Amino acid sequence: MNRLEAAVDRVLISEAKIAARVKKLGAQITKDYADKNPIIVGMLRGAVLFYGDLLKHVKIPCTLDFMCLSSYCGTCSTGEVRFLLDLRGSIAGRHVIIVEDIVDTGLTLDYVLKNLAHRGAASVEICTLLDKPSNRKVEVPVKYTGFKIKNEFVIGYGLDCDELYRNLPYIGVYRAG
Numbered sequence: 001m002n003r004l005e006a007a008v009d010r011v012l013i014s015e016a017k018i019a020a021r022v023k024k025l026g027a028q029i030t031k032d033y034a035d036k037n038p039i040i041v042g043m044l045r046g047a048v049l050f051y052g053d054l055l056k057h058v059k060i061p062c063t064l065d066f067m068c069l070s071s072y073c074g075t076c077s078t079g080e081v082r083f084l085l086d087l088r089g090s091i092a093g094r095h096v097i098i099v100e101d102i103v104d105t106g107l108t109l110d111y112v113l114k115n116l117a118h119r120g121a122a123s124v125e126i127c128t129l130l131d132k133p134s135n136r137k138v139e140v141p142v143k144y145t146g147f148k149i150k151n152e153f154v155i156g157y158g159l160d161c162d163e164l165y166r167n168l169p170y171i172g173v174y175r176a177g
């Protein structure tokens with residue numbers, strides 16, 4: 001076992017399971033947005049792996065853009081969301097899909113949705129790989145979900161602990177200590 005995998009207590013979602021689910025999500029988005037040329041927004045940095053894989057299965061013309069917000073420090077949510085990078089382009093009149101790695105307390109996406117609300121998008125929907133509903137502090141409308149998970153701290157496939165382990169190709173439960 002290498003030092004990267006030593007941080008994993010157990011594999012929660014394998015590479016194969018992720019790949020199969022991501023393919024289905026991409027196919028659903030392809031169908032739902034067939035004639036809409038959506039803007040697909042990747043939430044940096046946690047969503048990078050999911051975003052890249054998902055886009056390979058979205059087989060319609062679309063615009064790529066990015067946002068970066070941060071609320072976590074170590075393994076805990078600070079409860080305060082910080083805006084680090086905004087969208088490059090206008091979303092006025094466009095259909096927007098926000099791609100996240102995980103919805104946990106919901107505070108990040110609540111902040112994003114409120115922030116985007118005045119920019120005149122035709123629609124804004126959320127696509128998340130992981131949903132941890134038991135930890136929710138504020139409800140957010142999630143349209144596409146990869147997997148619902150229990151309240152465990154997970155790493156890999158974009159998710160970090162102290163900015164490490166994002167490059168694991170699967171989702172694992174973090175081995176504390």
Ligand code: PRP
Nearest residue numbers: 044045046070071072104105106107108
């Ligand atoms: C993580 C994750 C989501 C958010 C979810 O981001 O990528 O954006 O937390 O948590 P919430 O529902 O409790 O707000 P983080 O702030 O760790 O930044 P990162 O994307 O760079 O990992």
